[in-house]
Amino acid sequence: MPETVAGKPCIICVAITGSLPTKANNPAVPITVEEQIESTQEAFEAGATIVHAHVRNEDETPSSDPEKFARLQEGVKKHCPGMIIQFSTGGRSGAGQARGGMLPLRPDMASLSVGSNNFPTRVYENPPDLVNWLASEMLTYDIKPEIEAFDLSHIHQAASMQKDGRLKAPAYVQFVMGVKNAMPADRDVFDYYIRTMERLLPESQWCAAGIGREQCVINEWAVSSGGHARTGLEDNVRIDKDTLAPSNAALVRRVVGLCEKFERPVATVAQARSLLGLRKADA
Numbered sequence: 001m002p003e004t005v006a007g008k009p010c011i012i013c014v015a016i017t018g019s020l021p022t023k024a025n026n027p028a029v030p031i032t033v034e035e036q037i038e039s040t041q042e043a044f045e046a047g048a049t050i051v052h053a054h055v056r057n058e059d060e061t062p063s064s065d066p067e068k069f070a071r072l073q074e075g076v077k078k079h080c081p082g083m084i085i086q087f088s089t090g091g092r093s094g095a096g097q098a099r100g101g102m103l104p105l106r107p108d109m110a111s112l113s114v115g116s117n118n119f120p121t122r123v124y125e126n127p128p129d130l131v132n133w134l135a136s137e138m139l140t141y142d143i144k145p146e147i148e149a150f151d152l153s154h155i156h157q158a159a160s161m162q163k164d165g166r167l168k169a170p171a172y173v174q175f176v177m178g179v180k181n182a183m184p185a186d187r188d189v190f191d192y193y194i195r196t197m198e199r200l201l202p203e204s205q206w207c208a209a210g211i212g213r214e215q216c217v218i219n220e221w222a223v224s225s226g227g228h229a230r231t232g233l234e235d236n237v238r239i240d241k242d243t244l245a246p247s248n249a250a251l252v253r254r255v256v257g258l259c260e261k262f263e264r265p266v267a268t269v270a271q272a273r274s275l276l277g278l279r280k281a282d283a
């Protein structure tokens, strides 16, 4: 393990809901805003300091309703003091600028995909004009983007956007591996992503997420390599091959265990905000 890894705080991000998993996949997936707040609080108390959130309609389909995001934000602020709130601008909940309709709520962070790739059953379409519009809205509202890297080119794109001012330095990049038809969990590529970050975005932090059974694998790679870790029911509904995860908190506790294994303290809210260069939590 690299010398610099032990002792470095690890930020745990919990992706509570996503836009795909339903109660039929795992009854613990929080769907209503009330369930989301409760699940987030439990994950927060287990060690998560970032909540990555999508919202849903009553029938469990994805929603982009800013009113739901507003209620979620209010509940998380109340029950999870200082927790970093990150809204998804991912493409399943809407098309075009509807994807950024909640940004005027000024969450601490929002996800930002800077390029396109394939998803299990469709193209995840992120045309340059939409990417630029979402990035400019984030600048306007002082929201830190989390760049979703589904591909190596997305790290290069983040670097070029930072260079010309479309993104504020330092970038925060999420490596996503294991989405069907996109980049699999490949150790050589993972290590090359890290090297590319160090070369193109040396002041930046990175996190990594694995989908489905790759969640546990990627969590271990990330924690042992000095990155931050994302977990949660959005990416994976199981705690092991045969068992559904009982909660988001249970998945967070698994990452806490990895942090102990690799001698990394779990980042506090204040440490996470400082590492990411975020504004202090609203009083």
Ligand SMILES: [Zn+2]
Pocket (backbone or CB within 6 Å): 015, 018, 019, 052, 053, 054, 088, 090, 234
């Ligand atoms: Zn998401």
